[in-house]
Amino acid sequence: MTEAAFQLSGIVQTFPGVRALDGADLMVRPGEVHGLVGENGAGKSTIIKVLAGVYQPAEGRIEVGGSTISPATPEKIRDAGVRFIHQELHLVPYFTVAESVFMGQEISGPFGLCKREMRSRAEAFLREELGSELPGNRLIRDLSPAERKLVQVARALVDGAAKVVVFDEPTAPLASEEVLKIMTAIAKLKTRGIAILYVSHYLNEIVDICDRVTVFRQGKNVAIFDEITTDTGPALVSAMIGRDLDAFFPTSSRSAGEVALRLEHFDDGQAFSDVNLDIRRGEIFGIAGLIGSGREELIDALYGLRKSQGTLTLDGATVDTKTAAKAVANGMVLVPRDRRHDGLVLPMTVAENATLATLDENATFGLIDRGKARQVTEALIKDLDIRPSNAQAVTRFLSGGNQQKVVLARWLAKSAKVFIFDEPTVGVDVGAKAEIYQLIENLASEGAIILISSSDPVELVGTCDRVAVMMRGDVRTIIEKQDLNVDHLVAVTTGATSVSETEHAS
Amino acid sequence: MQVSARHQKHRLATLVGFLPLIIFLALLLYVGLNAPNFMTVVNLKLVLAQSLPVVLSVIGLSAVVMAGGDDVVSGGIDLSTPATAVLCAGIVSVMTTAGQPLLIAAGASLIACMLVGVVNAVLITRLRMAPLLATLAMFVAVVGINNVITARKRLNLAAESIASLRQDFVFGIPLGILLVAVLALLAYHFLHRSKWGLNLQAAGGSRDAAEISGIRVDRLVAQTYLLAAFMGFVTGFFMLARANGYSPGAQDNLMLEMVLATFLGAAFSPRRIVTVWGAILGAVLVAAISIGLKTIGVNVFWTDLIKGALIVIVVALSAISERVQ
């Protein structure tokens, strides 16, 4: 067994009220590609930040290249040869490739910058170390996402001192064919004896390129796979989930009606292409997909927040979704994922937010009838159990769950036919989650069409009748109720099980 | 297919990007053909001489914008430079009129100007005030201080040597133009050809990118506000030479022209960003157009409208080119 390139042992990291890491271990050897997987909140990003020296753990030891680093500061970690390829690109769009690669470590002579040398060295590094023929004078904004990623990698490694490289979701914004470029680069780095920690939600990639994999769950490493075979995928999934379905989902005796909402050939020419979906009245329809699958973009497009082509028919009539206003006028409403930015006007009161979409109905000749608006809001506050139950409370000071209910209240105030929920329970506490699920269930029972886009497989399995799984811009499959379980959904979403197997199984 | 579409878009963007320059050159050509003595060396000297205060102040402002980012609302900007310039002019005038030697007066005004820069830097990098608000407030405050110092009175030039910036020649070139050219070249070198300059641009382009690359962004930003204050100090002397003394009220027009030239300059840069040479070119072109319109005898009530429309067109084209890309 070779010596470890780096080793984290017994790491405990606490935040107010949370034990984010609870005695976690992670060890990567030189010349290996080591996968790190786990669900959101399992502690992956926390342990990366501990390794980076950003967090100072309460307990545990950090060793790089056989020597302990204590305390671990970002500078010391960097000096020890650990480099991070962040998920965000952090590049200046109008810089050239060469300028970006040498950012912060420019080559400069007595007469200023040696631009020519920087360019030739950047090109040589990209070609020899990462297998890419990028010209050094190209501007970043003219590069494809994968090329930008390679520039980011080159910047981290160009000083030649890297011993450990951490890739955090490097392929998330990339199209399938572009992923190969990153994989080629990683394979090249591996042959140089560099230790690589590869963090990704895409289990198929993990299986493809990793030599070993560590699985995190609830702040600990729960499994280490020393050998990766094609069968490892499902095993990874069960190690990642390892928990029971939460019992707070409502029981349902609904039966869906006829097809009422139809999406045909939806295409934005970029994030998703040729999406076709039929959704029934009274149905709760889920859309699953990792970041970069086109799921978020599709939801935006449906609501006119993103340019796209395609036909949307509601009850047989074609609906114009070019702008959000037209979508609302046609009875489609969106409960957005980032309610602080998109959903609520935080300095306004609960009553003002709740009646924002129905101002016309509460106004006479353009003047808002405050009394009427308040009546409507008070009824909604009671129905939704918004706390504090005060229509004049300022929305900013409400908890996440109650803010989400205010967004709901706005759309309930308007009688809509289609409700689109984008990440309906992100940042919402468990109790409020259950209430929101019940509310969604009630809406469906009353005959509304519900679309839920979510990154939480448990949520989708618990609430939906059917779930469409998107991957790299396509709807890969639609999972019917009888096949809907978390293991299976995660396996399909992450690519651990390919679609053909799915269809075989069902 | 996709590549060629991108390529086509790119070419369209480049074409639209060049339109401002084409419009300016066409207008200059029109003026040149219609105005007597416009396309002469003497007139070139005149254009350059009249643009000197603006050129000097845009050097400071473009450094600030490069380090702080070019978002007009939240990015880097220093509106106080013109106020710093008149403060310098005011202090030097009052002290030399009172019989102090020029060197002492210059020293005192340098200290005062750099103090303005330090306050700007502290407000922006320590207290995290929005640069637009912080420097606008400083502009008002500094003009106020200057009004107290000068009692808002016109003061004739007491130190005759300052007039050499206006009237002396070196190798047939006006001394003032020569000095500013040297300063502009130095500024170009340090802002565009040095490690420091590239780090400035990185900080302005993506603060996060710069920080994770180990660049000390706040320190760089603070340095640019000091540079801007220093350029304000230098501008002050050129204003004294130009007006043959201190004339109150010159800061407003200078601020307007400085900001316009800097952001106009971005339209002339291939990367569509604020650069020193772009800003200087902007300053000279605005002076040239303005002199051209006067020379062909355009009705004075129309010149501001024409200038404003021109600026809107150039900035709009720049925005369109950005969008196409």
Place this chain on the structure above:
Amino acid sequence: MKTLFAATSTILALGLSPAFADNTLSLEGKTIGVAVVGTQHFWDREAFNGATSMVEELGGTVVPVDGGRDNQVHADNHDVLMNRGVDAVISILGDGSVEPKFEALQAANIPVFAVDHPSPYAVNNTTSDNYYMGTTIGRYMADAIGGEGKVAVFNAFENSLRICGIRTGLWKYVLQDYPNIEIIQPELAEEFANAPEDARRQTLDLLSQYPEGTIDAIHVGCWDQPAIGVVQALEEAGRTDIVVTALDGGPETLEIMAEDDSPFVANVAQQPRLIGQTAAENVARYFAGETLLPQTYVDVIPVYGQDGAKAAYSKLGYGEIE
């Protein structure tokens, strides 16, 4: 009052006469640069319009340039005119910044005809009778406050503009004979651009320092744009104990004087359009070979009280105030 009325009409008749007298004057084939410091204020605009229209009437071509109320830009504009090549320059107002430019124009054999700016480098300066303006407004103001009391003065330009030196200096000279009139120190300095609003703010500050009964008059030493702001401030503060006096007598200030119970009681009206026209005629006279005196004076109209304002308004051709 009757004598005064008679006097003004005589002066007016005299003042207007040159415009009709010389039919022989011509600027045919000449290009005349007209530089004005700004066109926001009535006086400046009228002088500018008077000069340009008369140049055109006499057959000349005008190259107009406007300094936008910035003395430095105004000075630079003379360089533009020189480079463009004009036969003569009419330069309206401006401070010491223009002196080097006049000098350069003279060296280039381009004659300069100044308006309200006496300069050794100009052929001639056309101006109002500033001596009469200064002494008259001094007497009127002293009369209005009964020969005693405290007076605040806006006086930014006494030392920098010769015409203001004359007007304010002679106003002070008259006050020497009124030992019981005291000028409040320090004197106030008004802003050049944005004068009314700036004067309004400064007056409000002044009023809070000097309560009811401790100040009797506010005088604007060289022009009357600030007086608009002064009157506004007095109305805002509800102060009726103070009288306002100023110089220039443009239509907007005459209108304020003509209001009932206006605190603005005395003014001396100039004829800016006639001044501009006279400057243009002087250019023609110069080219016709006449020898010009260094100063050409255009007569002024003293204005006292509401009725005086109405009469002057009508005499100057601004219309009728009911």
